[in-house]
Amino acid sequence: MIKVNLLQYTNEPEKLVAAAAKLCYSSVGVDEIMENLTDEKVDKFLNMLASLHHESPIEHVSFTFAVEGVSRSLTHQLVRHRIASYSQQSQRYVRLNSFQYITPPEIEKNIDAREAFIKAMEESQRAYDKIAGILKDGYIKDGIDVKTAEKKAIEDARYVFPNACETKIVLTMNARSLMNFFRHRCCQRAQWEIRALADEMLKEVKKSAPNLFKYAGPSCVSGPCNEGNMSCGKAQENRNKYLKG
Numbered sequence: 001m002i003k004v005n006l007l008q009y010t011n012e013p014e015k016l017v018a019a020a021a022k023l024c025y026s027s028v029g030v031d032e033i034m035e036n037l038t039d040e041k042v043d044k045f046l047n048m049l050a051s052l053h054h055e056s057p058i059e060h061v062s063f064t065f066a067v068e069g070v071s072r073s074l075t076h077q078l079v080r081h082r083i084a085s086y087s088q089q090s091q092r093y094v095r096l097n098s099f100q101y102i103t104p105p106e107i108e109k110n111i112d113a114r115e116a117f118i119k120a121m122e123e124s125q126r127a128y129d130k131i132a133g134i135l136k137d138g139y140i141k142d143g144i145d146v147k148t149a150e151k152k153a154i155e156d157a158r159y160v161f162p163n164a165c166e167t168k169i170v171l172t173m174n175a176r177s178l179m180n181f182f183r184h185r186c187c188q189r190a191q192w193e194i195r196a197l198a199d200e201m202l203k204e205v206k207k208s209a210p211n212l213f214k215y216a217g218p219s220c221v222s223g224p225c226n227e228g229n230m231s232c233g234k235a236q237e238n239r240n241k242y243l244k245g
C-alpha cells in the first residue's frame with residue numbers, strides 16, 4: 001500500500017512565489033513587497049502567473065516527501081525526473097531477509113497469475129539467501145572480516161531481486177518540477193502505480209498551496225492533451241477530477 005508523507009515544504013509557499021513574481025515588475029524592494037502582499041494580492045499574482053505560463057517564480061518553493069510501499073519499478077520511473085533530489089533505501093547496506101513486494105492489481109485478481117507471481121517472489125528470496133550465504137562464507141574463508149563479508153555478499157546477491165521489490169524513498173522537488181511531474185504522471189498514459197503516487201502527492205501539496213496547484217494534473221487539465229494519437233480522450237473527465245479541489 002502506497003504511503004505518502006509530505007515531510008516539509010517552504011514556509012508560506014504561495015506568498016513567496018507571489019513576492020518573487022511581483023519583484024519582476026516592481027520598482028520597490030522586497031521588504032515593501034512582502035509587507036503589502038495581502039492574501040487577495042497573492043491569489044491575483046498566482047492566477048496571473050498561471051495564465052502567462054511564467055514559471056520561474058514557482059521554482060523558489062520546494063516540497064519534500066517520504067514515500068513507502070512502492071516498487072523498484074516505480075522508483076526507476078520516478079528518478080527519471082531529473083529536476084529533483086532523492087535518497088533511497090539501499091539494498092547494498094540493508095539485508096532483505098524477507099523482502100516485501102508490490103503485486104500489480106491485475107495480477108492480484110487473477111488466481112493463476114497470482115500463484116505464478118508469488119512463486120517467483122519466493123524463488124527470488126531463496127536464491128538471494130543462498131547466493132548471499134555462499135559468497136559470505138567464501139569471503140570469510142579468504143580472511144575478510146564478517147561485517148565486510150556480509151556487505152560484499154548482499155550487494156551482489158541483490159541482483160536476483162525483482163522490479164516488484166518494495167522500497168522507500170525521500171524526494172524533494174520544487175513546484176515547477178512538480179507541475180511537470182503531475183503533467184506526465186497523473187496522465188492516464190502513465191502506469192497505475194506511479195499515477196497513484198502522483199495523485200497522492202498532488203492531494204498533499206494542494207493542502208498546503210491550493211492556489212499554486214489549482215491547475216495541476218495531466219496536461220489536458222489546463223490546456224490541450226499532449227499525448228497525440230495516444231490520447232485517452234477523457235479530457236473532460238480529467239478536468240472534472242483534478243479541478244474540483
Ligand SMILES: Cc1cc2nc3c(=O)[nH]c(=O)nc-3n(C[C@H](O)[C@H](O)[C@H](O)COP(=O)(O)OP(=O)(O)OC[C@H]3O[C@@H](n4cnc5c(N)ncnc54)[C@H](O)[C@@H]3O)c2cc1C
Nearest residue numbers: 077080081082083084177180181183184185187189190191
Ligand atoms: C507515459 C510515459 C512513457 C514513458 N516511456 C518511456 C520510455 O519508453 N523510455 C524512456 O526512456 N523514458 C520513458 N518515459 C520517461 C520520459 O521520457 C521522461 O524521462 C520522464 O517523464 C521525465 O520527464 P522530464 O524529462 O520532463 O523530467 P525532468 O528530468 O525533471 O526534466 C524537467 C524538464 O527540464 C528540461 N530538461 C531536463 N533535462 C534536460 C536536458 N538534458 N536537456 C534539455 N532539457 C532538459 C525539460 O524541459 C524537462 O521536461 C516515459 C514517461 C511517461 C510519462
